[in-house]
Amino acid sequence: MDSSVPGSVLPNQLRNSGGDCVCLRETNYFYQNFQLKTILTAQQVSLTCKRLAHQVLENHPGLDNTVIIGLQPRGIFFSNRIVDVLRQLTGQGVTYGQLDITFYRDDVRKSLHIANTTNIPFGIENKKVILVDDVLYTGRTIRAALDALLDFGRPAGVSLCVLIDRRFSRELPIQPDYTGKVIDTIVSQRVKVAWTENEGSDEVILLDN
Template identity: 40%
Template sequence: MAEQKAEVLDEQAIRRALTRIAHQIIEKNKGVQDSILVGIRTRGIYLAKRLADRIEEIEGTPINIGELDITLYRDDLTKKTENQEPLVKGSDIPFDITDKKVILVDDVLYTGRTVRAGMDALMDIGRPSSIQLAVLVDRGHRELPIRADYVGKNIPTSSSEKIVVELSEIDNADQVSIFEK
């Protein structure tokens, strides 16, 4: 059983980080015209919805949100699901992403493999003009040459530690904690 070492972000810190990321997205893209937020299942979807709310508050313009299921694009699918079929919930991107600026949203950036799978999935859906990455936490330990454009908090970790993101929409709390494996 993993033991919690520290809570590194509380509800208020998460809210501030998402507000900062929303401002950075607007600034980098000179507004949100032709931009789309796409959350990676599961927690990335809720973070994308929260970012969309902040962006609309700031800009007065709604931004489209999509949901991406990367299950079948993972390169570790056989390791994770040896005794069971992968649970595919499906992607929900009800608009054309071709020639749009897609901001991929996820909770934690670790090895980069989830993001690579997300980019593969997006390319099967359409041809965006660019793909940017927004993450709540970057914990290091990259295995692929991927970096986030927008980071809520950098939390250097050891490989024996685990970052756990909890969001009120599914976990009944907003916090980010470090656990010892």
């Protein structure tokens, strides 16, 4: 019930958006078993991306020594948008890579995950790295990402930018530096971030069963 945290919202306070998430309901039968609530609309996602890009620029003026690294697979959609905004704001190129953490996971023997492409065509030695992912939940993905990242060199610093922070669900002591929206959820709920490239529209949805 911590309403003092800016941007925080409790599930029961979420409005039921009704027809807003039609695209998911129509395209994927899986989602018909859930109650869907919109957390962020397309317009809000766009505004949030712009805000986060500005916040990154506040701390990394000029982005001279800064690199952006999106996490495969679904963090890439978000990091693409952040990088687009950063390019518009700075009017210059942004050093941008994609990292896949499949081989660094701690649950290889429990379930098999299919690897995605890693593309980091630059050194990260002494750079300020901003890791970008869509949802921060248990923190295990970020733990693996830190391990993977350090195999590419010794960065001057690493910070974390996420669109959604599922607060109180952490299993490791990892916190974001740039947060789109903080939400309080329970384990049985799911958060789905839909992107135009994949699902047809930008939207963040809470799934309740």
